[in-house]
Amino acid sequence: MRTIDDFSLPLEYTTPLLEPLGNIVRDWAEREVIPFRREYDEDWKDHRLILPAMDKLLGVYGLQRFLWPEDLGGWGMGKSNYFYVAVYRLVEEMARADSGMCVAIGVVLWPIVYITVEPHVNRRLCEEFAPMFCQTDRAVFSCMAMTEPQGGSDIENVELLKGSTIQTTAVKDGDEWVINGHKLWPTNTGGVADLMAVICTTNPGSDDPGDIAVIFVPADRPGVTQGEAYEKAGMAADKNGDIWFENVRVPLWYRAHGPGDDAKYYGEIVASGNMGTIAMAAGVMLNIYEKLGEYTSSRIYRGKPLKENDAVAGALSDLAATIEAVRMIGYQAARMLDRPELYGDRWSPEVVAKIRAHRYFAVDRCLEVADTAMNLMEACGADRELDVEKHWRDLKMLQLWLGGKQLCQMEVARWFYACETL
Amino acid sequence: MNDLELFPYPKHRLQATDLDLAASLKGLVEKQIMDKRLELKEDYEQLLKPSLGKLMVEIGLQRMFWPEKLGGEEHNEPGAAYTVVAALEQVGRADIGLAFQAAHSLALQAALALEANYMEQQCAAISPLFCEGTQPLIVSFILPAFAEEEGVPEWRGKGLQVKARRSGDTWELNGAKVRPTCSGADADLFGVWCAVEGENEPAFILVPGDVPGLTRGEEFLKTGLAASRNADLGFASVKVPASACAWRGDEGLYRLLSWYYLGLAAAASGALLATYEIIKEWGDNRVIKGRGQIFKENPLTGALMGEIAKDIAVVRLLAYNLAEILAEPGAYGDAGSLAVFTSALIIVHQAYVAAENTIHHTMELMASAGYAKEWQLERYWRDVKTVQCYLGAYELAKHDFARWFYGTKTL
Structure with a gap:
C-alpha cells in the first residue's frame, strides 16, 4: 500500500x-x-x-x-x-x-x-x-479572545457588523486601557492562557471599524479570571472556557496597532485561521487514510480483503481523492497568504472570502468521507482503539469554529455576488 | 399540543394503551434521565443502569410480548409494532443507548413470542428470566462481522463469529474475539447466530451470560452508547442444551432483525425529537447580527432549521411506516420474509443517515455550544453514529437493497 x-x-x-x-x-x-x-x-x-x-x-x-x-x-x-x-x-x-x-x-x-x-x-x-x-x-499559551456570549459569530462577522456588537470594552484612563467584558470559547483558555489578544470596542455600539481594538493582556493581570474548561465531544487537548475581564489595566501601547489597523489586520487572522483549519482537516484525513487502509486490508468480506470489494474501493477512493483535493486547496490558501503581491492583501475581503470558501468546502468534504470511513469499519468504527472515531469527533469542530459554516457562506456570497445586507 | 405532536404520526393506528405508555414514558424519562444528565452526564451506575431498570422492569418493557401464563403482558400481536415505536421513541429522546438496549430485548421477544410464530418451548425456557426477576435482563446479539482471517464460514458475505457443534442433547460453541452488538460487559442473554459444523444452515442459539466457558474482555471505549458497556467475548466449549437453538435458517433471523430495526428506527426518531427541542430553544432565544434579529428569523439559519424539521418529520413517519409493515403481515408479508427484512433495513439505514445529517446540521447552527456536553446535543450525535456503525456498513447494505430490487446474484 x-x-x-x-x-x-x-x-x-x-x-x-x-x-x-x-x-x-x-x-x-x-x-x-x-x-x-x-x-x-x-x-x-x-x-x-x-x-x-x-x-x-x-x-x-x-x-x-x-x-x-x-x-x-x-x-x-x-x-x-x-x-x-x-x-x-x-x-x-x-x-x-x-x-x-x-x-x-x-x-x-x-x-x-x-x-x-x-x-x-x-x-x-x-x-x-x-x-x-x-x-x-x-x-x-496564547489565545485569541473573540467570541462573546451574546453574539456567537457576530464578532467574526467584522465586514458586516464592523464591531458594533462587541461588548467587551476598552476605555482609556491615563496611559492605560481599562478592559471589561466576558469572552468564551477561545482555544487555550480554561486556565491555560498566558497571553491573550482581546478583541474590544473603544466605543460600544459603534460601527466604525476604527473603534475595534485588539489589545494584548497578560493572563496574570489583576481582574482577569479564566473559568473552568468546557467538556466537549472531542478535542480534549484544546481547552475552552470563559474569560472575564474586570477593570483589567494594561498600558495603552499594548494595543496591537491602532484605530483602523486592528480591524483591518483582523482579516488576516480570519484568513489564516481558515487556512490552518484546512491543513488540520487534511492531517486528520491522512491518518484516517492510514487507519482505514490497515483495516480494510486485514478484514475479510466475501472471501477477500474488504478493500477488494468494488463498493468499498469506491468509498476508499473518495477518501483518497478528498485528501488529494483538500491538500491542494489548503496549500493554495497558504500560498495566497504568502504572496500578497500576486493575490492581494492577506486581510482583504477577497482573500478572506476565498479562503473561507476553501475552508468550508474542504471541511464539508472531509466530514462526509470521515462519516463513511467509520461506517466501513462497522462496529469497530466506533472503537476508541482504532482511532478513526476520535478523528471523526475532532473533525466536526473544524467546521464549527471561526464563525462556523454559515458565516463562511455569507462572506463568500458577499464577495462573489456583491451582496450588501447579509 | 406539545411540541412533539407537531411532527405527524399515524395516531389513529395507536391504541389508547400505546398513547398512555408513551405519555408515561415521556414523563418518566424527563424526570429520571433528562433532568439529571447535566449533573450525572453519562454515568452508568448512577444514571443509566437505574434508568434501564425502571424501563424494563417497572414499566415492564421486558415483559411485553411474553404470554400472560408465563408472567408477561401478552402484547404479542403484530400491532405491538406501534407500541414499540411509541415507547422507544420516548426512550431514545432521553438516551439512545437505553433505547438500543430495549430494542434488543423487544426484538428477541417478538422473534420468539409473536402470536403467529410462537415458540412454546423457547418461551417457556427463557421468559422467566424476563418476567420473574427484579433486575433488567440485558439482551445482546452476536451477528456476522468482517472476519480477520480467511476460511471463516460466512453469512451474506460476513464471517459468523461463533461455531456451533451439535453433540447429542447439547450444542457446543466456540469463538474468539467475538464482538456482540450490545453490552458485552453486562448482558445476561446472548442470541448467537452461529455457523454449524458440517452444515450450511446457521443456527440462532440462546446463551445465558453466566454459562461456563463464556468469557468477557474488558469494556472498551467507544464513541457513544454509554448505556451499552461493550466488551469482546470468548466462547470456549460453551455448552447449552439442544433446546437453546431457537431456529435454523434465515427466516427467523430476518424476523428478529426486522423488529430490531424497528426499535432502532424509533430510537433515531426519538433522538431527533430531542434535537428539535434543543435547536428550537436555541432558535427562539439566540440573537444574531446584533440588531435584535432572532436566530430563527434569519433566512439562512431559518432555512436550515426548516430542513432539520423536515428530516425529523420524515424519520418519524418512516419509523411508524415500518411499524405499519410489521403490524400488517397480511398486506406486506411476514416479518421473516426477505421483502419485509429489506424494507426494515432500508428504513433503519435511512433513519440513521438522516439522523446523522440532521444532528450535524444542528451542531453547525449551535457551533461550539452544539459540541459542548453542557448543551446535550453532542451525545445524540455520538450515539446516533455509534448505532449506525453497529448497523453495518451502509455502503454494503446498498447491496442488500440492490439484491431485492434488481435481483442481483453476486453482490
Missing part, C-alpha cells in the same frame, strides 16, 4: 525548510502523541498526558519561537515569504496525530501574527512579549 507521503504536494511551493520541519513534527507526533492519544479524552481537564507533549514541541523544540524576531530569540519566520506554507505543513503533521493538540499549538502562534508578521510588525510589543515565549523550555 502507498503511504501518506504518496499524496501529491505542490512542489512549486515547497521550500528547503519544509522537509526537515515536517520530519521533526512527524517524529514528535509518532513518539509523544500517537502512543498516548487514546487516553486524551479522559485527560481533558487535567492535561497530565497532554501537556508534556506540548511542552516538548513548543518549549523544548521551540516551536513557540517560530514567529518572533531572531534578535529576540525567535526563529524570525514572521518576515519570511513562505511562512504560511510552512505553517500548513506543520499543522497537517500535528493534526495527523491529534487535531486538538494541533489547534492548541497553532493558537500559540495565531494572535502573535498580529504583531510579528510583515508588514504589520509591532516591534515594541515583540520586545515586550518575545521573552516569555523565547526564554523558556516550557509551553507558553
